[in-house]
Each structure stands twice: as C-alpha cells, then as structure tokens.
Amino acid sequence: MQGGGSELNERKKLILKAIIEAHVKEGEPVGSKYLTQNKQIALSSATIRNEMAELESLGYLEQPYTSAGRVPSESGYRFYVNSLMQKYRMSQNELARMNALAKSRLAEIDRLLESATRLAAGLTNYTSIAIKPKQSTGVITKFKTVLLDKHLFMLVMIDGTGNIKTRQITSDEEISEETLSRLEEELNLKIANKRVDEITVSLVMEIERNFGAGEGIVSSVIKTVCETLGEPEGGDLKMAGVNHLLEYPEFSDAREFKELLGVLEEKRDILKLVSDSDLDEDGPQVLIGSENVLEEMKNSTMVFQKIKSGGKVVGAIGIIGPRRMDYSKVISTVEYIAQNISLMLNSSLSLPEAFGEDEN
Amino acid sequence: MQGGGSELNERKKLILKAIIEAHVKEGEPVGSKYLTQNKQIALSSATIRNEMAELESLGYLEQPYTSAGRVPSESGYRFYVNSLMQKYRMSQNELARMNALAKSRLAEIDRLLESATRLAAGLTNYTSIAIKPKQSTGVITKFKTVLLDKHLFMLVMIDGTGNIKTRQITSDEEISEETLSRLEEELNLKIANKRVDEITVSLVMEIERNFGAGEGIVSSVIKTVCETLGEPEGGDLKMAGVNHLLEYPEFSDAREFKELLGVLEEKRDILKLVSDSDLDEDGPQVLIGSENVLEEMKNSTMVFQKIKSGGKVVGAIGIIGPRRMDYSKVISTVEYIAQNISLMLNSSLSLPEAFGEDEN
DNA sequence: TTTTAGCACTCAAGGTTGTTGAGTGCTAAC
C-alpha cells in the first residue's frame, strides 16, 4: 500500500524483521515480550509494543484478534522481501544436491524440469512446480518421420525455439519407408513454417493430390499437426512435494487446501499466472497472497523464476507455499536452480564441457 | 476372515447389504432404527439388532464404540463386493463422456492413459491413477535416429512390446546425417536385442573402433541406452482428482492424508502394488483396506484393472478412495474404461475403422 | 523527549461438567 517503506527508521526495520523471522519460524503470532529475548533488540516490552502499534498503523503488521501477538501483513512480507531480507547461504549439503542435478546432463527440457521440481521440493519442503510454456512461435519449422511398424509411424515436429514434439500416428494401410519419406518431404515443403490459420483446405487437398494413394494418412497427419499447433493453453506443468504443504498449519483446513490443490491440478490457471507475469523480469518473482490474481491462492505465496535458453523463455520453476514462508531460503533456491538450468541448456547446445568432465 | 459367507441366510444378506449401502451414502454408522425405514426390511428394530449382533460376531460389521451404530468391516465390504453388489448402470450422460474418450482416437498409450485418468476421476469423484508399467522385455529390438540439429539428435528405442521411448542426445562435435545413420546401423547390429548385462565394455569398444571418429557420441548413446534399459522401477504413473479425496471425512485428518499423498507421489510403491497383483486376472481387482500391503493405504481402497494389448499388459487404470466407497459405481467405471482402452489399442493397430468413421 | 514499570483489560485455548440423544443388549411377553 504505502511506498517503499523508507519512512521506517532503523529500529522499526529491526523489529519488523525480527517479527517476520520469528513468525516464519514459529508459525504463531509474536508478542512484544518474546522479542525482548532477541539480543539485537535491547528494549523493554513496552517500547516494543509502541513500535509495534505504529508498524501496525502503517500496515505492516496485523493482529488476528485483540491482544494476540502481531502477524506480518502482506505488505509486511513484501517490504521484507524487498528491503530487509538477507540472502540465504546454501549449506554444503544443499549445494551438493544441486550439483548432482547439474551433473545429470539431462538434455531434454522436460526431464530436466522434472528432476528440478523434485529437487526444489526436497530442498525447501514446499510444493514445487515446473512449467513449460506453450511454444510461442506457432509454427513448425521442420518435420521428421520415423517408421516404427507396418502401420505406425512417429511424427517429430521441431519449432522455431528448438522445441521438439513427437506424435505417433497409425494408419490402416501399410506404410513403406518410401511413402513416409515422401510424406516428410511434402510436409516440410508445404506445411513447415505455416501458422495454423494458413493451413487451408485447398493446401491439404493439394498435398493429398500430390501424394496420390493413402490420403487417409495425410488427413491424420494434418489433423495431428493442427492439434499440436493449436493446443488450447499448451504448456505443461509438473509438481512435486504436494504433501509437504500439509505440514503447515495454514493448510490444515481441508476445504482451503482442496481449493489450492484443485488449482494446481487444473494447471491452466497457474500457467496463465506465470505467463502473464513480467516477461522482462529475469530474477525470481514473488507473488505474495493476493498479489496472485487467483482467489484460491490468496493465502499462498508463489515464488518462481523463468528459465531462458537462447534468449527465449523455455520454462519456469517455482515454489508454492503458505504466505508465511522462508522467503530467504526459497528465493535463493529457486534462483539458483533456475540459473543452473539456464546454464545447462545453453551450454549443452554448444559447450557441454562446461560441466564436470566426469560423470557419477 | 470366515469363508465365502454362504452361512448367511437371505435376511442377513439383505440387512448387510442395506447397512453397507446406507453407510456408503451417509458416511456414518448406521443403527437399527434407521434400517426400519427401509421398505425391504419389514422388521422391528429389535429384530434387526439381533441380526446385526450376529453379523458382528461373524466379522462383517464393527462397532466404533459401545452403542454407536454399526459400520461395515473389511470382510463386510469384501463380502459385499464378492456376493451382494449389483452392477452399476451408467447413465446416458456418463456413457456419453466415455464415448468422447473413444472418439478421441489417441494412439499413444501415454496420452490415452492421461485422458482416461481425468475421465475416471471426473466420473467417480475419487482419485484416479493410470499406470504404465516398466516394459518387461528388458531389451530394445530396434533403434532409430533422427537428426534434429547440428549438435542434437533423437534416439528412438522400440522394445519387444511395441513400447517406444525417445531420448535426445547432444554432442559437442558436429553430427552429419551420414554419421548418424552409421550409428543407427551399428546400434541395430550390436546392441539391439541385448539385455543390459550383455552390453559389455568390449562390445562398446568394438563399436567405437568400428565407428572411428566421435567416440564421444557412442559413449553418450550407450549410457542412455543402459539407463533406459535399467530404469530402476521404470513405469509411469499419472494421477487426477487428488483433490476429490478431501471431500470425504475419512481424509480430513491431515496427517493420514499426507501419508497417502506421499505414497501417490512416490509412485514406486503403487507401481509395485499393481504389478505384483494377479497377472492372470483380467477383470477389475479390488484391494480393500489392509488387503493393500502398504501401511499408508490401510484405510483406503484401490480398484484397478489392467489394460492388455496384444496379450500383454501395457498399463492399468485405477481408482483410489476411502474404504467406504461406492464400489458398484467405481468398479463398473474402471472396468468399462479399461475395456474400452484395450479395445482402442487393439483396433488402432489393425482395424481402426471399428470406431466412428467421423471425428468431432 | 524517550523509555520503562505497573496495572487493568481482553480474549483464545483448554479443561470440567452436565445434558442430550442415538443406539445397544437383555428380558419378558406375544
């Protein structure tokens, strides 16, 4: 609400920071007396109370009810994240686990993201998501085919961003290597680099004419291509560590948890949330409580960072947890993992020796 | 634990059936008085009490505490499933939704299973899982390669059961079409149809020697192949509708739910559970409570059915819910979906015209 | 002017107690 919080003097900042960190740790409203234990704050409880009252009127703290302790408000967390928080220092153990991911040398973004989610969930004890957005180019630049069986072949589609999709297609007629390579050629000639709305019926008919026999295959293939191009909200979302959330009392209310889980399963909304976010922002992004547009997430925080490869956003990795979250640790973890993945992707295309020369 | 329950007379069966159905519907222990409302049972509450007492001593019913109503025991449910239950009749609406799946014409088992899980979860209001077991042959019968980029190619592996796996492999050296097809040839010659323990170092060295330049690629490829062959518990598990479970009071205890969720996320145990089950059993299989070996599932029921294609088990689809479950509906749904998928898979290999000749 | 001690006040949490009502088992009559 209010500006950057520069109106706060050092003492208020110290107290606010202490309150937030205590609350994150204990999970309960923190009172003035509790803070007097903090060696950094050499004040009586009464003085602290006065400061807390002011912090509350400034909107950084809230009181669940008269004469309970104080709890950080959304703006409190926001101010903390923006100005007060110190970077979390990874432990040796944590760094080791991260490096194991880097050494795995997974080239495929999907499998890489899957490993990354598990890692993120394991390290932070929150739920982690990995997102692969719909490829944005909207065209397929190259087709490849692989004959798998007399009646089955695989269509490999590569788009401008290097995204690769495979689909298997069956045919009731027998397919020969020769037919298939003619089909491949035809596709690369006529369909490659076309947007879905440029694939007209007459174009398809032309291919079918050129192709002669087996129009059945052509129409199956075209249908598959169009489906792939136009996949409604494309993208893919993987999750890990959903069960971690149940450790936090915030989610002990089954109804609320169910709603959040519903959103996570639905995938669509989360994908939108992430892809709507600031495209140019390179670092970790933090959506606290109602900063998430989704009603169901108003009591949760989402921290995520986009993963870029060759200048394009190819994915994102994030953490979802209660508003009361160990921001310092989570943000560092997400940032570190995302950066590493970006690095791996970029280097695996051109200079894979950047990683440990030995596996295992 | 006693035998098939043939010692029960008709009246006991009627009462047991009524109790189970009432309990499934209401979710609460059912008392003798409640049952007198049932027109089929024209008895006084006292008589019903006597019968209930006998059913309890036979092990089919349980009393949560003195003078609450009765609740079906595990054997009670088991007897119900084996002998009392009538088949659920699908509504028009439900049949329509099933048919939509059949019309989607998804050839790939993965995508088909994913759609099927969502459907099953939606129809039953429980959590649904789809399982693709580790391919059992343990060998790859055919390799294919597709060049995707100067430094990137795709390795397609087909195993005996028609299972197809793709992996992308990068190389720091440039790859030509020609090198790649030589690699493919070499793989099909030397590695195809070999078990993972038959791929010896000397064999690999031989390939590298034959292959001349670019040994880097060979070793990456072999590593990938071995990984694929030896994937610890292979298999894949998809879930849908996890949030449905939270609607049932059985899962309002967060701790217990967390454990179940943990098992579901772990995947490994569930895969084992299903693959350990009776291989020859073609119909739906029902594991009630502690019939599941997993401790975490002792309060849940799992209903699943294997999906066969060409005589082999290629997957399974199942439902997980509380022990108090609408068995009739769930079993029918699982059975129907599994049968349909089997049908689709078998027909799409040979006679795809079995399905509606028109899409949409 | 700032800080602190003291005090009255508030209110959630948790314990105790009593009431209610659904349900049972047993017995005696039908």
Add this chain to the structure above:
DNA sequence: GTTAGCACTCAACAACCTTGAGTGCTAAAA
C-alpha cells in the same frame, strides 16, 4: 421366532470457568 420395553452406554455438544499471553494506557524515571 418376533417384538415391545427398559436400563445402560457413550460420543457430541454446549455452558461454564480458568489460565495466560498479550495488549493499551498512564505515570514515573531517565
């Protein structure tokens, strides 16, 4: 074999009290 009647049990609920952490305010100390 079935039923009505009755005494008994026990979870669920509500009413009540106690406790204690925490507050705001005021007046005195620094």
